[in-house]
Amino acid sequence: MDPLSLAGIGLGAASLAFELFAGCIKGFVLLSTAHDMGKDSSTLLCMLNLQEIQLTGWARRAGLLSESHALDRRLNETVVHTVLSELKSLLSDTDKLKTRYKLSLSDRPPKDASVRSPPEHGILGNVISWETRNDILLTARLMQSRNHFPQRLWWAAVDKSKFEEYVSQIRFFVQELWRLLDPLRQDEMAAGLQMVLSHVIGMSNKLGDLKSLQNTLSQTSNPHTEPTDQSCYPALASVAEIKAVTLSMDTALHGQFLDPPLTGVDGKSAYTPMVHLPSHLLSDFIALKSNPEMGVARYDGNTVFVEWKTLPVDRRHKVMVMVEDLARLLSAPKHPSFRSLRCRGLARYLEESKAAFIFELPEPQEIQPPRPLRTLFGSTSPSVTERLQLALRITESLRYFHTAGWLHKDLRSQNILLFPSAETPMSSMFPLARPTLAGFAYSRVESSPEVSERPSADPQRDIYRHPDAMGDPAISFTAAKDIYALGTVLLEIGEWRSLKSLVAKVVDVEKVNVGLTE
Secondary structure (H helix, E strand, C coil): CCCCCCCCCHHCCCHHHHHHHHHHHHHHHHHHHCCCCCCCHHHHHHHHHHHHHHHHHHHHHHHCCCCCCCCCCCHHHHHHHHHHHHHHHHCCCCCHHHHHHCEEECCCCCCCCCCCCCCCCCCCCCCCHHHHHHHHHHHHCCCCCCCCCCCCCCCEEECCCHHHHHHHHHHHHHHHHHHCCCCCHHHHHHHHHHHHHHHHHHHCHHHHHHHHHHHHHHCCCCCCCHHHCCCCCHHHHHHHHHHHHHHHHHHHCCCCCCCCCCCCCCCECCCCCCCCCCCHHHEEEEECCCCCEEEEEECCCCCCCCCCCEEHHHHHHHHHHHHHHHHHHHHCCCHHHEECCCCEEEEHHHHHEEEEECCCCCCCCCCCCEEEEHHHHHCCCCCHHHHHHHHHHHHHHHHHHHHCCCEEECCCCHHHCCCCCCCCCHHHCCCCCCCEEECCCCCCCHHHHHHHHHCCHHHHHCCCCHHHHCCCCCCCCCCCHHHHHHHHHHHHHHHHHHHHHHHHCCCCCCCCCCCCCC
């Protein structure tokens, strides 16, 4: 039996902690379904729903959503009851809400209120299903039946800053409950929350919803005071921003912008106008030994990183539009977890049918090319811990790009770069802890209707590609094929040998059209 489908259980069978928790859920329901929250309702609802999600996640791991609804004996019962009582009072005491936070709720609509439909649930409103909420309220006898939902209220006055202060106080009590769990369960909850939020971002196709979630995650995170459950917030706020930028590209290209404008995690506009850089200012290009399509150069007196993109003559205009979209994405502010360089702009060489993505370096330096990861294979093998951390960072970077709706399409160890750092000793001048994902010249939006470009017919590149990505370019490229390529890179990291050497006994990678599936 579903542990939440126990509406017939009496209060005597449920713990006091569960009753208090159910009272908190009722408070969340009354607040989030109230009419007329105002123009900022989407963001304010998102802030409220996020705390409800975290509280419910805690309740599940604390045993309150088990069949017995009994609190885990490892938790301090007195402290749990005290915190839940305070939280329940905060969520349901309308007098306190009015006097302390200047937020007024009424069971009748204001005289000047227009007749409106019930409020939208927002981007996080359905993460906890209404069936789950109903089951909790029915079990605690806070609801007479499934057809007798708590009365909806009306907001008579909502001040955004006061509401944010109010949610901040709710968050304080939820965090106190999280801290009562042991570190292992806290980590499990944090991973589960990150998975849920990533799924919500990946599935959302509404700019307004993404903006609300981005604002919520940006305002909620505080690395100095927050527990580990919120360490993922800044990165996910950046993912939501990039997803919104992706969705808004067509609008921005036609000179239409959202009102209010979409802002990034750094508070600046997330709309990045396409910067076409004068090509004559680019000089002293030094290609990487393992990849002549990228390297370092001077641009207007500064050291930059450059990736070249060849434009097919027969489809130059169409491909250039895709290239400009990609440059916009790469120039948007991103959290360090993306592990990519920030694009300064695009230099076009139309007579030569090519373009150059010009990137800022991680830190100012003289012209010194980074080392592709592949060039380190065969040298002294790093520790297992170092290799696991490297693999995790690369995987995390690709996952964030996929969640934001972008495909890499050319993932291989030659496109994972290690830049020199002045902070590390000469013996480890290229730190493994700071990999940078490059080689984006063929990247595109996952949902793009355009035909995929095949990066090349180079057999040494093909060994990293999914077999279905080596044939007719009309075959759609998917995230699963990026993940296949990631698997080949992880194999290299695990063995600390290049894929070419690993498959040399069974595949001649110097030949074209190698049958890798045989």
